[in-house]
Amino acid sequence: MNSLDRRGFLKIASAAGAAAALAACGGPSTSGGPAAAATVDYTGVTPAPEITWWSSNPGGSEPVSREIIEAFHRSQSGIRVNLVTAGAHYEEIAQRFQTAQAGGAGNLPDIVLLSDVWWFRYYMQRSIVDLTPLTAALGWDLSDYRQGLVDDYSYDGKLWAIPWARSTPLFYYNKAHWAAAGLPDRAPETWAEFAEWGPRLQAAGTGVQKAFQNPALADYAGWSFQNNLWGEGGGWSSDWTVTTDAAGSVKALQHLQDAVYTGGWAGVASTDGVTDLGAGAVSSTIGSTGSLVTLLKAATFDVGAGFLPKGPVTGPVCPTGGAGVGIPAAITPERQLAAATFIRFLTTPENTVKMSAATGYMPVRTSADISSLVATAPQRQVAIDQLTVTRVQDRARVFLPGADQEIARSAANILTQRADVATEMGTLEKTLEGIYTTDVQPNI
Incomplete structure (x- = not known):
């Protein structure tokens, strides 16, 4: 994956220049960070006749x-x-958007796709606009949007993106392998229960490499492992306090390592766990709801889907994820208003169903008629039902520049190099604290 790491991001940000990112800013910040962007008055503004969506x-x-x-x-x-297809994945589009800041408003799009781990960087640079005045200007009622998905883009009492290609992780499994192992046709309710099922699946004679495939670490470790950490009472952080070295966090990663090395029934995907499952190489994995359509097309077996397993600590254990759409702060009010007008149309209940049918991403509106989705793929109902028990992601993963890569690096050391879990998680804590202190705290 062509990732843009923390150093790469900071280098590009420096090249773009803080002045360009803050060109539209004015007035002192009450948070002690850079100046807040001035609120735009859209009264009497006529939407621009043409806009571009990256x-x-x-x-x-x-x-x-x-x-x-x-x-x-x-x-x-x-x-x-x-x-405009501005990149092959989230990192590429983020890099292109960052670089475009140096060229002024003429080089910027009017709408940009913002992934869960990238939008906050642009908030810190003041290079995306607060959408609240735009929703007010358009009389755009957001009460029908799924609140948990909207909350992911809220900070400092303002809204910085609208949910679009949103997802959660799901537990996917091969129903035939479950039957061969004599297991009930459902996802495990807890990780402790799956620790009992794993050896049974491994010994069921299905010919698989592993009973369970951990997701590819470079793409999913920081995201999906929140489920494991939260279930043990840990997390990547609590608010702005990094907690990777907390007892629950260490215990969760130790369980994952034990499943790979001691139990021997779990593996680690090199590229994509969902692809491995679809090919019949493993019996189960955790993957994005956005992979559902691809998995159903690839699999020659009945695919089961369930909620993520819980841990011993009560509370939601499923993170949200994916991307929303935002609007650059440096473009004219006319372009901003036109962009918001289209985003409102893009995310109508009918259009969010179209998006879900084509990809597997979540319908972001509560009034969306999902009957056609469920009729063609009952697994979608599981994903939609799980939205009621989701939790906003840890700030250390989504708000710290480059933290996702650092988390993936530590997870790889633990799961592929058998590093000591407590030591590795302690090192990660120091790394993430350094990112917060250097790159985030001065900018919020």
Whole structure:
């Protein structure tokens, strides 16, 4: 994966120049960080006639995005939308957007796809706009959006993106392998229960490499392992306090390591655990709901799906994830208003169902009619039901620049190099604290 790590991000940010990122700022910040962007008054503003949307088309969503754009054009004649594939994945589009800051408003898109681990960097640079005044100007009621998904983009009492390609992790399994092992047709309720099931699956004679495949660490360790940490009462952080070395966090990673080395029934995906499951190489994995459509097409067996397993500590253990759409702060109010007008259309209940049908991402509106989705793939109902028990991600993962890569590096040391868990998690704590102190605290 062509990741942009913390050092790469900071280098690009320096090249772009703080002045460019803060060009639209004014007034003192009450938080002690950089000056807050001035609130724009959209009274009397006429939307720009043409806007550009930068996307990486997550989940192969380009066809449905273009379909929605054409429907928007038919619904009105004042605004035209150009869709630009600005990167192959979240990191590439983030890098392109960051670099564009140096060229001024003329080089910026009007709408940009913002992943869960990238949008906060642009908040710190003041390079994306607070959407609250735009929703007010358009009379845009957000009460029908799933509150947990909206909360992911809220900070300092303001809203910085609208949910679009949103997901949660799901527990996926091969129903035939479950039957061969004499297991009930459901996901394990707890990790302790799965620790009993794993050896039975491994010994069931199904010919798989492993009963369970941990997700590819570079893509998913920081995201999906929150489930394991939260279930043990740990986490990557609590508010701004890094907690990777807390007892619950260490215990959760020790259980994962034991399943790989001591139990021998769990492996680690080199590229994609869902692909491994779809190919029949493993019996189960955890993957994004955004992978559901691809998995159902690839699998030659009945695919089971369930909630993420719980731990001994009570509380939600499923993180949300994916991407939303935001608007640059440096573009004109006319462009901002046009962009918001299209985003409102993009995320109507009908269009969010279209997105979900094409990709497996979550319908982001509570009033969305999901009957057609569930009729074609009952597993979707599991994913939608799990939204009621999700939890906003730890700030250490999504708000610290480059933290996701640092977490993945530590997870790889633990699960592929058998590093001492307590030592590795202690080292990670110091690394993440350093990122917060140097790169985040001065900017919030």
